[in-house]
Amino acid sequence: MADYDYDLFVIGGGSGGVRAARVAAGDVGARVALAEEDRYGGTCVIRGCVPKKLMVFSSEFSKMPSLGRGYGWDIQDGSFDWSVFCGHMNEELDRLEGIYRSLLKNSGVDTFDARARLKDAHTIELSNGETRTAKTILIASGGHPVRPDIPNAHLGIVSDDIFHLEALPKSILIVGGGYIACEFACILNGLGVEVTQYYRGAQILRGFDDEARGLIAESMREQGIDLKLGTNIVEMAPASADHSASAATATDAAMGATAQQSVELGSSAKGAQGPVWVKPTSGAPREFDVVLFATGRDPNSRDLGLEDLGIEIGRRGEIIVDEFSKTGADSVYAIGDVTNRVNLTPVAIREGMAFVETVFKDNPTAVDHELIPSAVFTQPEMGTVGLSEEDAREKEEIEVYCTSFRPMRTAFAGQPDRVLMKLVVSKVNRTVLGCHIVAPDAGEMIQLAGIAIKMGATKEDFDRTVAVHPTMSEEIVTMKTPMRTA
Template sequence: MSTFDYDLFVIGGGSGGVRAARVAAGEAGAKVGLAEEDRYGGTCVIRGCVPKKLMVFASGYGGMVEEATHYGWDMQAGGFNWQTFSGHLTKELDRLESVYRKLLAGSGVTTYDARARLKDAHTVELSTGETLTAKHILIATGGRPVRPDMPNAHLGIVSDDIFHLPELPKSILIVGGGYIACEFACILNGLGVEVTQYYRGAQILRGFDEEARGLIADEMREKGIDIHTGTNIVEMHRASAGEDDGLTAPMEATQYGGSAPSDEAGQGPIRVKATNGHTQEFDVVLFATGRHPNSDDMGLEDLGIRIGRAGQIEVDEYSQTSVPSVYAIGDVTNRVNLTPVAIREGMAFVETVFNGNPTPVDHSLIPSAVFTQPEFGTVGLSEEDARDQEPIEVYCTSFRPMQTAFAEKPDRVLMKLVVSAETRKVLGCHIVAPGAGEMIQMAGIAIKMGATKEDFDRTVAVHPTMSEEIVTMRKPMRTA
């Protein structure tokens, strides 16, 4: 008979933790407890993928009326009502959280609405004062957005706060060039906000395929987003206040996520001076400059659990920490910070620990999408990474798609395959186009299976579509 309260105790109620808890309890028959200090569903459901994608949908309707007129429709554009949308959004997120709670309860998982930290290798302490023991502990606490360490950073908001704005600003400065910054730049631009974006690097979307991110930057500028690369903030303060007003902020508010202090609201625009010498006022400043794993104040280092320089919990290929009874999955490990990856890691953990089938997590060839406008779907190696690895052929085409070309819009799309010159395997696929996220899922299957360029060539095109170009490119544009 077990001497522990639980076979497994999960800390974190996001997608990865919930999946691991449900499968361990419902399929492996384990006795499982789970603690979540905030809302069930985690970053993805409550303050990430789901609400962001709903905002992407909302922002896409603005241009439909103008486009429809070219197709013979007599339509009148109305204004976007943020309160109506945000009200529906709140109801939907409440519904999804309820679903997560019901799924856990239906699987027999005992839940605790509390913060948990480790007391020892088999014991967790809850903020309610309870102490519980478990044979295995799984940490799935995710991550949080961070503010830069600079004076008055507390005047800006982070991505978590976007969904709780009382009203849409007329103007916003977005600081950052990663996918979160670019997605929100496109969303807010589509909702009618005047968007300026500062990024300290030479081009947005660092780490992605150069040609693809260049096209996305061009399309964002075409839609009216004012992108300044090689640019950062020198100083910022309330325009209605003096230069020295509020130049210090609590360290936690300055460095980490959370809503801007309520006593700062409604005090006028924020004046920002940039490294390029430009000074401008904005209603809102959004920092999208990185995320930090939620590993702080959990008692981990006291137990000898290794923490990396970025705050991530160090784990092996089976998600096991340096303390054998403690495992970690998802963004808190800072491996591949995507919801489906966290879920896969949770499933592999259960297979390893409770089903006696050691299962490492496969982090190779993961398809992903960036929900800019146009979308960016990608799987495998970029052209730059591939050519550093081996000789390659690059097949690509960029063109105006039928739907928007007919409406006399300048939008362009990109289809690209990166192919090994020796094995003929497709090493990478990159699509910049409306619906690219849907397309890359299908391409990802073929590439994961090891498809060659000739396999793509043998596939009959679906006509007329944008995606047919993926199987009709016969000659390489370049070799490297």
């Protein structure tokens, strides 16, 4: 048997990679090392879920004075200080990164603050010039936001850059219709920014339940977001430039920036060009202080030395793995967003744990990617688990139980907010195939509903559960008559 420096070398210090490293080292006693070229904590902790949710919390305070006045409180509208919020947010991110580093250190994991790539199936080259060998290599390098392939795309920012803005813009154009675009549209609107959103499709949040995403789109417009569907950018240029045909012929290559390079430039270099002139596919051209591209994310698989090892790479750059997260090379595994399976932090953690079970505990464990609850932190939130109505009706005959109403809390204050509770049920065996909630704190509700649905609960199981009154979520167990069948 070859003598390696480590039993396991992990590339990537995000949630999945850190969990796999510290469990393999701390619980199993393996010799483990981890390399991370950026901050520990990965997308979720540093430039994703955590700072985004803090921004959600902050943006919600803008609605509280008017709500309070509806309840008799003399609450005056206040002002928001972006610099104060960012200071507190960065302190929290520093604290969380410190925890990640401590967890690795206390578990006995050697760490390298360096970029890593594979020289061969057991050898890792580090950007600091060092080389290490390992019996098994785990790639958990995550993903990155990308810009669209249009001229002057470098004038816009991506989601990573939001957290590094020195000041909030007065106006912003958000391009995209996925959950990242919609979440930031709601956040920035709540913080007082004039928000316009372009999405080329017929409705935002493609892939989610049609009725749920329709209510969110309606709510976003009611809150003042200028949501324009079927709309995209034709051309863009610096606001001070001559907006002639020459602007449309300029390419990102000529400007020295591509979608991949945008990730490498560093946050301080982006979004500093000043106002941007934008010509849409419909409507008049406009100027915006900032343009945010939320048009997709690609896996961080570039220049890892994978192709030389016969490891298959997919169309978007995802590493192709089997049910046990193993690549085409027996000693190399991959988990998390770099595999582009289900790009959620808890899923990456589960994949990391399953990897340790499989490789270090002689217990082959496939990751269960079925019936994963998730939330979209728009305002109102959406919580979802299982099949949408549209997907379910393609598979079998269904019944749809649904109600939409004004919740007590905001209705009392005269506000127009509406919520949605929806169950998609198999007509054959009565199993609840999907649950969709659009409401404040929907993420909290769907976590609990997800347990029942994962266990295979039927509509009658829901019906036998006594309602908690008065709550929004009681409607989930009080809907007795289907709204429609399909």
